[in-house]
Amino acid sequence: MTEKPSKLNPALIGGAVIAVFSSLPILNFGNCFCCMWVILGGALAAYLYSKSLPPNAEFTTGDGALLGLLAGLFGALFGALLGLLMMSILDMNPGRDLLETIMDAGEDIPDDFETYFEDFDESGGMHPLFAMFSLTFSLIINSIFSTVGGIIAAAMLQKKRSENPSKNG
């Protein structure tokens, strides 16, 4: 049985792409299109892995899913760090942004929540509780969408590999 290369490097690169594109202002709006960068990051990890595979090695859907999952998790972790950096540089405040979004949605927020938002506002961008929720939500969402990206890429690359076995690797 052919030994497969490590999945760590492609997953790290995919994760880094997710983190950078999801954290940079303007570019991060791409995620508004159903987590585009997250899906593409997972797909990129699968693509890089397929390129590093020897010609006779099999590239399975499970490989794609695992690569996508890993890229998503790395993306969430790197993204959290990059997000903190961006907040300090660009004076961003997710707490205030959330408050505005909820106000725009049409109704008042619960009374007891106003105090929380004031805390978020005073903490200069990132309240520890808010940071914890953000990281948890990113981990959940990235792992779902990035896995989808990895599976779709694997499905497409499998056919390509079977059509052009000589060009693989």
Next chain:
Amino acid sequence: MNSKPSKYDEQSRFSGRFMVIYALVAAGVIMWCAALIVSPIWLEKKGLLAVGMRYFFSFVCHQNPDRSFHILDQSMVVCARCTGIYLGSLIGILSFPFVAERLEKTYPWKKWLIVAVCLNLAESVLSILNLFTSLLFRAGAGMTLGFWTAFCVLFAIYRHNRTRLNWGDLS
């Protein structure tokens, strides 16, 4: 050596590990879609959980109220396109067991997925250029994308699972 795996495939088509994965995926998508519908109702009642839900979905959507459907005068937690994508994926997942066998050999699902992506891009361009804006069209375009994405993912898992089962049979 088993040279005729078709009979085995017929028996194992929707059994074992695939059904477990299918049930988990279906349950997850049903919960996700339920959260979309329920969140505006909770928010209307000033529910604490609804605020958390809106924040959670802010990771996947711009949540612009002008581009979203409304329930009880509250905008949904995701825009019309995302609503379409998730409902489309729910329809795709629920209909998968009924059509998968019929479509498996002939259906060009990858091409349809690409067509769905192009349809959404076209809708975005038309919308940005202010040539055509419609919430229903946006949701419909999203629905095709969600449907084919769900199909693509499930087909991939389904085929992977079957290949594994055949290998197990050969060994």
